[in-house]
Amino acid sequence: MEMIKVLVAGVQQEKKEDILEALANVEYISTTDGADSFDQVLAMLEARHVDVVLVNAYINGNGYKLTEAIVNQHPGVAVIIIEQELEEDTMRAALFAGAKDVLVYPFAPAKLVDSIYRSYQAERKRRMAHHEKPVKTKQSGRGQVITVFGTKGGVGKTFVATNLAVSLAQKNKNRVALVDLDLDFGNAALALNIIPQFTIADVVNEVTSLDQDLLESYLIPHNSGVKLLAANAEPQMTEFINADYVGMLIRILQDAFDYVVVDMPARFYDPVDPAIQEADTLMLVATPEVVTLRNIKSCLNTLSMLKYPPNKTKVILNKTDSRSEIKPRDVETTLNARIYADIPADYRLVSSSMNQGIPVVMLAAKAKISRGFDDLVSKIINEQKAWQSGSPGTGNKKKLQEVSN
Ligand SMILES: Nc1ncnc2c1ncn2[C@@H]1O[C@H](COP(=O)(O)OP(=O)(O)O)[C@@H](O)[C@H]1O
Ligand SMILES: [Mg+2]
Numbered sequence: 001m002e003m004i005k006v007l008v009a010g011v012q013q014e015k016k017e018d019i020l021e022a023l024a025n026v027e028y029i030s031t032t033d034g035a036d037s038f039d040q041v042l043a044m045l046e047a048r049h050v051d052v053v054l055v056n057a058y059i060n061g062n063g064y065k066l067t068e069a070i071v072n073q074h075p076g077v078a079v080i081i082i083e084q085e086l087e088e089d090t091m092r093a094a095l096f097a098g099a100k101d102v103l104v105y106p107f108a109p110a111k112l113v114d115s116i117y118r119s120y121q122a123e124r125k126r127r128m129a130h131h132e133k134p135v136k137t138k139q140s141g142r143g144q145v146i147t148v149f150g151t152k153g154g155v156g157k158t159f160v161a162t163n164l165a166v167s168l169a170q171k172n173k174n175r176v177a178l179v180d181l182d183l184d185f186g187n188a189a190l191a192l193n194i195i196p197q198f199t200i201a202d203v204v205n206e207v208t209s210l211d212q213d214l215l216e217s218y219l220i221p222h223n224s225g226v227k228l229l230a231a232n233a234e235p236q237m238t239e240f241i242n243a244d245y246v247g248m249l250i251r252i253l254q255d256a257f258d259y260v261v262v263d264m265p266a267r268f269y270d271p272v273d274p275a276i277q278e279a280d281t282l283m284l285v286a287t288p289e290v291v292t293l294r295n296i297k298s299c300l301n302t303l304s305m306l307k308y309p310p311n312k313t314k315v316i317l318n319k320t321d322s323r324s325e326i327k328p329r330d331v332e333t334t335l336n337a338r339i340y341a342d343i344p345a346d347y348r349l350v351s352s353s354m355n356q357g358i359p360v361v362m363l364a365a366k367a368k369i370s371r372g373f374d375d376l377v378s379k380i381i382n383e384q385k386a387w388q389s390g391s392p393g394t395g396n397k398k399k400l401q402e403v404s405n
Pocket of ligand 2: 157158159182187264
């Protein structure tokens, strides 16, 4: 194993001794100290190779400033901030300064070693992502964001998002990213039979150094060509995922992909709001059932109250059945909105698709349900062509704060 070279910067004598002692017995870590001011630290980094810097949060009154300077001037060096206490904004400040981690002194030696090792690996991974630039075959311009939403669970948002993403990827070899923003219950990975090595929680840890290549290294390829950013398996990480990060993530993906399809939770809440704001198309999934329609109606009202551009919203009627008492026309009347596309119900096929983890559009490309997706994709593509010759609508940047139904 390679040696990890650690610089201890601006830490007071007794803490420093503690740290050096904790690291002395780790055979793959070597330490240096003697840099106790801003300038000394930066000079030291010029003079010698360092992998990880432990920065005292109070060095020259502001360790976060030093962190920023290190990250900007010495890409490849990972910074860990040593704090006295963890305040509400500490993690945020640290992330934005570009630190890989924050440790609150005193800490267990094992925690320190673990943090150094992980920070070093994360930085290495980032560097490698930069060297191995994937070949981009994105068609042109900024990618379209299609957000699949609706304030009702079980209507088929995940089903629509996954099959739409796959259909788009298979048409004209579009580059398609699928982002699972159902942070608590995300199951897009399951629908694609993917066991995620990485999730959105890992990406959020890297948020300050995030760029296209790094972000792509966290996406998991599916054999349809879709690349998935999976929801986190550990719900406790969800609290670190906020609207700033999600917005940043979506914008970076837009630069690398032709389509960014977002699978949403069944409610409005702040962290996932950028997926609604940045959407070129907001697909509202409804089913021909009274309860769902009532719900979608109130969702449409909320959007209208928030002055969300009505031309971005498209109603998808899922699980249609010719025997159903509620006809598409009734749905349009109730919602006072056109149905953009409909997808028939096919419980046997969908259940078989779920059990095998193969999207229906791949499992049975000729089935009626799959043709529903063909039509949907054709509409999207044709409309986009029409847009490109006209002018795109302006986005509504007003925040959708916690609106509940
Ligand atoms: N068109 C359809 N025909 C039959 N079953 C469907 C259809 N669309 C979705 N389903 C099933 O309905 C259930 C809920 O779908 P899901 O996509 O998880 O909903 P949501 O993401 O809105 O909570 C799943 O079991 C799914 O397989
Ligand atoms: Mg879902």
